[in-house]
Amino acid sequence: MTLTETLATDAGRRLRGLTMGEAAARLAQDGPNAVARPHPPRLLRRILAQLADPLVSLLLVAGAVTGLLGDWADTAIIVVVVVLNTAIGVAQQVRADDAVAALDTLTAPTARVTRDGAELVLPAADLARGDVVRVEAGDIVPADLLLYDAHRCQADEAALTGESVPVSRAAGDELSAGTVLVTGRAVGTVLRTGARSALGRIAELVANTHAGPTPLQRRLTRLSRVLGATAVGLCLVVFAVGLASGRPLLFMALTAVSLVVAAVPESLPAVVTLSLALGARRMARRRAIPRNLHAVETMGSVTVVASDKTGTMTEGRMTVRRAVAADVAVSVTGAGYDPAGRVDGIDRPLPRPLLDLARAGLLCSDAVVLAPTVDRPAWTAVGDPLEAALVTFAARCGLDPASTRASAPRWAEHPFDQATRQMTTVHRDGGAFLTICKGAPESVLAAPVIDPADPVVAATRQAAADLAAAGLRVLVIAAATTAEPTNPIAPTGLRPLGVIGIEDPLRPSAAATAAEFAQAGIRLMLITGDHPGTAAHIAAQVGIWRPGDPIATGDRPEQAHQVRVFARTQPEQKLDIIAELQHHGHVVAMTGDGVNDAPALSRADIGVAMGGGTEVARQAADLVLIDDNLGTVSHAVAEGRRVYDNIRRFLRYGLAGGTAELAVMLVGPLFGLGVPLLPGQILWINLLTHGLPGLALGAEPAEPDVLRRPPRPPDEQILGGGLLRDVLALGALLTTVTVGTGRYAAAAGWPWQSMVFVVLGLAQLGIALASRATRPRGTRWANPGLLAAVALSALAQLAAVAVPALRTLLGTAALDPTQLAVCAAAALLPGTLAAIWQTVHRCAGIGR
Secondary structure, X not given: OOHHHHHHHHHHHHHHOEOHHHHHHHHHHHOOOOOOOOOOOOHHHHHHHHHOOHHHHHHHHHHHHHHHOOOHHHHHHHHHHHHHHHHHHHHHHHHHHHHHHHHHHHOOOEEEEEEOOEEEEEEHHHOOOOOEEEEEOOOEOOOEEEEEEEEEEEEEOHHHHOOOOOEEOOOOOEEOOOOEEEEEEEEEEEEEOHHHOHHHHHHHHHOOOOOOOOHHHHHHHHHHHHHHHHHHHHHHHHHHHHHHOOOOHHHHHHHHHXXXXXXXXXXXXXXXXXXXXXXXXXXXXXXXXXXXXXXXXHHOOOOEEEEOOXXXXXOOOOEEEXXXXXXXXXXXXXXXXXXXXXXEOOOOOOOHHHHHHHHHHHHOOOOEEEOOOOOOOOOEEEOOHHHHHHHHHHHHOOOOHHHHHHHOOEEEEEEEEOOOOEXXXXXXXXXXXXXXXXXXXXXXXXXXXXXXXXXXXXXXXXXXXXXXXXXXXXXXXXXXXXXXXXXOOOOOOEEEEEEEEEEOOEOOXXXXXXXXHHHOOOEEEEEOOOOHHHHXXXXXXXXXXXXXXXXXXXXXXXXXXXXXXXXXXXXXXXXXXXXXXXXXXXXXXXXXXXXXXXXXXXXXXXXXXXXXXXXXXXXXXXXXXXXXXXXXXXXXXXXXXXXXXXXXXXXXXXXXXXXXXHHHHHHHHHHOOOOOOOHHHHHHHHHHHHOHHHHHHOOOOOOOOOOOOOOOOOOOOOOOOOHHHHHHHHHHHHHHHHHHHHHHHHHHOOOHHHHHHHXXXXXXXXXXXXXXXXXXXXXXXXXXXXXXXXXXXXXXXXHHHHOHHHHHHHOOOOOOHHHHHHHHHHHHHHHHHHHHHHHHHHHOOOOO
């Protein structure tokens, strides 16, 4: 085969790419294009981590002492408590890890691939050796590529080499997996995938890296330590009082240890982790994918949502609706990217100025529009949606995109530059060179691209302003034919061909979402690169701007706390806007989709990336919107508040019970109840109340007003907002009822210690029921798991005085029906009063 034939064969393969069969065979041979995932901890390591908890370790020491002394009853109780607590903790960890791992599959990167001659968007894991892949500015390179086509291609290789300066890459060079294309575009063939790629080799070195705790988990861990230290101090007091009254040393030591374990909700970290993980999965079902757990908790505290326009407030399906060329103004109909629309307002055949405008827009674009197939029921854009709208517009004007591009092959180009807001291409057009520049009106209609003295400029600028005022996104296209090629980086001497007005329809839910944010005390801002007229029109439709309200531009970030609309904003200017908002105490969620948005997404308290945006933006974000819908953010906020509310419910319930158990042991002797509870009885109550009921509280549904109340202050402590007051009040109520029942039983000659044991356990379960979320009238119970957990725990509590074997183990006595009725009536009182108080509290609008 000659060199010419070889080159022709290679060129043909590049155009055609692999066949589906070839790709499948190579994937079967090489495996998926994925790096090694960290191995989850082994079961033994999980168990040891649970046993290493300081409170559990203390309990194990106590069990060893009782075993050596032959106190087999207390030893058995301690073993049962440790085994069940460990089993519950390990199960919660496994469920949480599974939930977080499932999110990774939803945020997997994609790649633009040519197979069987058609361009497709596939998961990056499905890439095979020999695939032809196109990457553009903002993409993370999905595999090691050998480039055969590159334009102004610069790659950020800091992730692999640590070099902070982007490196230029040309045809014949390699691009490494995991690097970021900063500027330009390139096409290459996949050389290596998966573990054999540059990124895969590094990933093997860090495969066992584990994420650290979330901020909320760290705060709760500190809280647990403070509570543990407090509980230890009080239990030492109980220990000393018992010894002073003549109680045995071992008995009081076991009592003190049991109280420490019971007073501190040691399952709190596991419950929090599971609540966050399940909250993340619920967000994912609403098309909002948290990339880390802290995003779940932070969403509930957001006070400002700074949103872009395209695809977030709008549908992201751009369509050319108006076009002005010379003295010709037309309207265009049609849905989406279907070329079946038509051009209205003018007779056929279309005039040459309009056809020239449509042709220039088609040539100065890289997008492709794919026809429907069995797997793809609608016309689909591959590439930039705005450029896809230009391709569709050309088709509606009667031009064939493929043959038109083939008739004027691209000679050189300067891809879209965010700084200049324009793109320039140079084409061989017959025996001459055609230079085309498209972009923002103020960029294209400026010297030296256009001669300001050209009489067409003023009319073009006015047409652009009119289209912007109508809410359309405006592009001006200019061109010139020359005998020699023009420098695309600095084009000069072009003439305006016309103006194109592109509509991106407002999402039907956008106005309702804005109203929902307002009810939730969240300020919605629009930050866009569009013309101020376009931004004002969209913001007015959404309901966040009215005529007369100020509009700022991106170079005035100091106005961020005063305005709701920023126009003509560069991505890097978002950093200053975020900083200004945070300076005024706001918790900011910022949306973005481009490579230049990545710093702002990282700087914001919550970075929200569009699912259809660049890989760099998705990797920098905390939350990825699969549907690019702003309404999805409100669902995420509601879920974040729900999770935080449920964590506080568990704290209210668990700490109130622990406070009561300590108080009963301290106060009981003052009322003639020498030792209100035995060590085994304390551990039994702790096991039943902090186990299944506490976990079930974490699954409570969101309350009806979750988006009708302001966010919590960012500096509020976890026990703030009245929670500490509630814990102390409920603890005092439980203590009063329990000690009162014990005194009544002692005066009647009944087995008062067993009755104290039953009442304290059942009354805490009543508090669990009273802590459930409010639900609208007439609706069914939304968390049957809580009912089941409370019922099972209540039966186990009663079994402790009804089953002979348990009575022997726990040191309880049998209770007759009258005594059980007294216990039940007393145990119902705290939960009933707590429910009434909670209802009054909410009706009065006091705290939460």
